[in-house]
Amino acid sequence: MGYVSGLKCRECGREYPVDPIYVCEFCFGPLEVVYDYKRIKRVLTRKNIEKREKNLWRYKELLPINGEPQVGLQSGFTPLVKADNLARELGVRELYIKDDTVVHPTLSFKDRVVAVALTKAKEFGFDTVACASTGNLAHSVSAHGAKAGFKRFVFIPATLEQSKIVASLVYEPNLVAVDGNYDEVNRLCSEIANKYKWAFVNINIRPFYAEGSKTQGFEIIEQLGWEAPDNVVVPCASGSLLTKVWKAFKEFKEIGILKELGTKVFAAQATGCSPIAAAIKQGTDVIRPVKPNTVAKSLAIGNPADGFYASQVVKATNGYGEDVSDEEIIDGIKLLARTEGIFSETAGGVTIATTKKLIEQGRIGRNETTVVCITGNGLKTQEALTGHTAEVHYIKPNLGAFEETLNKIQSAR
Numbered sequence: 001m002g003y004v005s006g007l008k009c010r011e012c013g014r015e016y017p018v019d020p021i022y023v024c025e026f027c028f029g030p031l032e033v034v035y036d037y038k039r040i041k042r043v044l045t046r047k048n049i050e051k052r053e054k055n056l057w058r059y060k061e062l063l064p065i066n067g068e069p070q071v072g073l074q075s076g077f078t079p080l081v082k083a084d085n086l087a088r089e090l091g092v093r094e095l096y097i098k099d100d101t102v103v104h105p106t107l108s109f110k111d112r113v114v115a116v117a118l119t120k121a122k123e124f125g126f127d128t129v130a131c132a133s134t135g136n137l138a139h140s141v142s143a144h145g146a147k148a149g150f151k152r153f154v155f156i157p158a159t160l161e162q163s164k165i166v167a168s169l170v171y172e173p174n175l176v177a178v179d180g181n182y183d184e185v186n187r188l189c190s191e192i193a194n195k196y197k198w199a200f201v202n203i204n205i206r207p208f209y210a211e212g213s214k215t216q217g218f219e220i221i222e223q224l225g226w227e228a229p230d231n232v233v234v235p236c237a238s239g240s241l242l243t244k245v246w247k248a249f250k251e252f253k254e255i256g257i258l259k260e261l262g263t264k265v266f267a268a269q270a271t272g273c274s275p276i277a278a279a280i281k282q283g284t285d286v287i288r289p290v291k292p293n294t295v296a297k298s299l300a301i302g303n304p305a306d307g308f309y310a311s312q313v314v315k316a317t318n319g320y321g322e323d324v325s326d327e328e329i330i331d332g333i334k335l336l337a338r339t340e341g342i343f344s345e346t347a348g349g350v351t352i353a354t355t356k357k358l359i360e361q362g363r364i365g366r367n368e369t370t371v372v373c374i375t376g377n378g379l380k381t382q383e384a385l386t387g388h389t390a391e392v393h394y395i396k397p398n399l400g401a402f403e404e405t406l407n408k409i410q411s412a413r
């Protein structure tokens with residue numbers, strides 16, 4: 001038995017029972033999961049959490065399931081790395097990397113949302129799961145769906161990186177590459193979802209799926225010793241992760257696990273697809289859809305479903321939204337690798353480069369504590385670095401050849 005009291009429209013507040021539905025029938029607003037915090041408060045304490053397995057289900061009372069977790073038992077509780085080298089380079093006192101490039105079976109934060117979505121799909125009795133993906137979700141649904149015994153239909157834009165396609169196909173889903181961008185894939189999937197009784201994790205299961213992102217927020221608080229950071233920088237595609245990291249912080253405050261909360265939430269986007277950052281910069285509530293053109297394909301959603309709500313969180317917390325060029329993204333990937341030994345995918349380059357910019361602008365204070373959310377592993381998007389990495393030293397297999405090269409390396413310093 002879970003702690004969910006129902007679904008509620010984020011716009012008009014109308015309430016619904018727990019079903020695989022996602023929009024309000026009256027105003028078409030998105031539905032959100034509502035919990036009984038009074039009951040949760042009685043059972044979910046710091047002590048209880050600390051005793052549990054180190055995976056994302058250690059916060060299960062604040063996740064929308066009824067029974068026991070069924071998917072993702074090896075996902076979550078990724079490291080929070082104190083990034084002293086990077087902090088020094090950027091000129092700030094305290095910087096942490098929430099490192100979702102590791103631990104997760106498919107090496108991105110999407111394993112969080114899919115763990116929750118597929119557990120819920122089981123509870124609803126679906127035998128087929130599906131998704132519209134910019135890449136990482138495809139991996140996650142393909143892999144976790146395989147383990148959980150679902151039939152899988154995965155829809156991607158046909159232009160996705162080859163390495164991302166292979167990393168889905170290996171799990172043998174039905175992979176459908178659509179001749180169009182993500183927003184077109186998503187529109188097609190909404191039509192399919194209306195016709196076929198499948199659990200589309202980011203369409204009809206979306207209210208439950210999205211809750212999985214909160215686990216990143218819960219972990220940040222726990223790993224900081226049950227304190228909230230001054231700043232958190234979150235990459236945005238649909239904007240969902242950002243809203244849920246904030247929801248997690250607020251929920252921990254609500255149930256008394258967190259004493260003080262004054263975090264500023266910052267949105268990071270690629271300039272080639274920055275509808276959320278643009279709205280924040282212009283001080284408008286209107287998210288103007290764009291046609292994505294960026295190397296950061298996992299963030300390339302031109303018409304972000306949660307863009308408005310993400311911009312509202314940023315506004316309410318006195319954060320900001322920034323965007324960075326493809327060149328800055330590559331530099332960001334390299335900076336993180338060079339200073340912290342962490343290889344992130346292009347989305348991480350976006351977040352690091354945006355953080356750098358926000359520090360330079362004085363929006364992130366040099367004496368404050370900042371957490372940067374790095375959401376996917378660099379092995380997924382190696383193509384992006386072609387022509388941007390240092391050279392390989394090719395030599396013949398003898399000592400003379402090596403020492404000749406060594407001389408060259410040392411004199412180049």
Ligand SMILES: *Cc1c(COP(=O)(O)O)cnc(C)c1O
Nearest residue numbers: 136237238239240241347375376
């Ligand atoms: C999906 C994704 C995000 C953010 O997604 P939202 O739609 O904003 O929740 C961030 N980083 C990576 C690597 C992703 O795959």
